[in-house]
Amino acid sequence: MTLPNLSAGCSMADMANIDQVEDCWEQLGEICGTNPDADGKQQIVPVTYMNSSAALKAFCGRHGGIVCTSSNAHAVLEWAFARGKRVLFFPDQHLGRNTALAMGMSLDQMPVWNPYKPAGGAEDPSVYADAKMILWKGFCSVHQRFTVDQIERARKAYPGVKVIVHPECSMDVVNAADGTGSTAYIVKEIANAPAGSAVAVGTEINLVNRLAAQYPDKTVFCLDPVVCPCSTMYRIHPAYLAWALENIEQGNIVNRITVDEDTARDAKIALQRMLEVHP
Structure with missing residues (x-):
């Protein structure tokens, strides 16, 4: 691997x-x-x-x-x-x-x-x-940033907004939201939201930005106004992935990860x- x-x-x-x-x-x-x-x-x-x-x-x-x-x-x-x-x-x-x-x-x-x-x-x-x-x-560390105050501000700024959050958020945030679920759930909820609707999302910003770009007929935004990407996960970005794949194509396995038997x-x-x- x-x-x-x-x-x-x-x-x-x-x-x-x-x-x-x-x-x-x-x-x-x-x-x-x-x-x-x-x-x-x-x-x-x-x-x-x-x-x-x-x-x-x-x-x-x-x-x-x-x-x-x-x-x-x-x-x-x-x-x-x-x-x-x-x-x-x-x-x-x-x-x-x-x-x-x-x-x-x-x-x-x-x-x-x-x-x-x-x-x-x-x-x-x-x-x-x-x-x-x-x-x-x-x-x-990312989902820990979302708060009930952020949900309340989103509701004031966008009356009728639907708030959905990942279950890695705190209990208080999950209870204050309209729905909670996995990444697949969040993607499905936004895909099925009617055009013109607003959806506030409590999860990693790169997913939220991709969904906002994919559904320009809807207002999709992150609950946290201070954008906080997952700094460790995002270290694998397209340039690194392309580098690894190019090396594999050439028969050179880079950064090999092994696990004992x-x-x-x-x-x-x-x-x-x-x-x-x-x-």
Whole structure:
């Protein structure tokens, strides 16, 4: 596999590394137990968002867990709860919280695990034993910027505007919006919006700009007035991609990325489980 720019990455993915997750897993095992319950369910099922390292996907593969995307998070959590009493969800707390709330869980069932604090930061570790969703203290730096105030300003500036946001936004922002969903959802909503309508979007600016250019008969704009692109993701831009493809055409593999055999095998297990889940 080739990465057109080795400095590209994901700040959210960097918020959970394998050492931290394994340490968390060990501590949760002491709190919640490690043996299946009377119904044969796992005590905890690990679920990692696609925006995570191969090592974390492999961790899920080894421990009866699974990978999710923002499109299939609901279906993946249903899969996980059919097999376990609790879910450890990483690295994005907001996608986990927003999806769980939409499934009818309450906030008191969703404690956050802070990997930089003893016992995850809980004054009473038993909160994790009582939990349904244990949320990792991670977030997307871009989606963290969107606020309820921005939504209110958009509604004042464009009466009748439809506000749609990505589920990596905070719970308050998701609750204040008219709709929330994955990138595919956002694209579909704008495509289906009637001509002349206004749509305010809470997601990465490059997608918003592309959709605004694609649908000039609609007013499509980003909620955040201070444009904030994903600086790590956007390091792979067309020039780097063209450079990598030209080298491949010439038989020269640049910036080759390799994964060891054990990690690849276990990560594939978690990914295959995801592919077998139908949203």
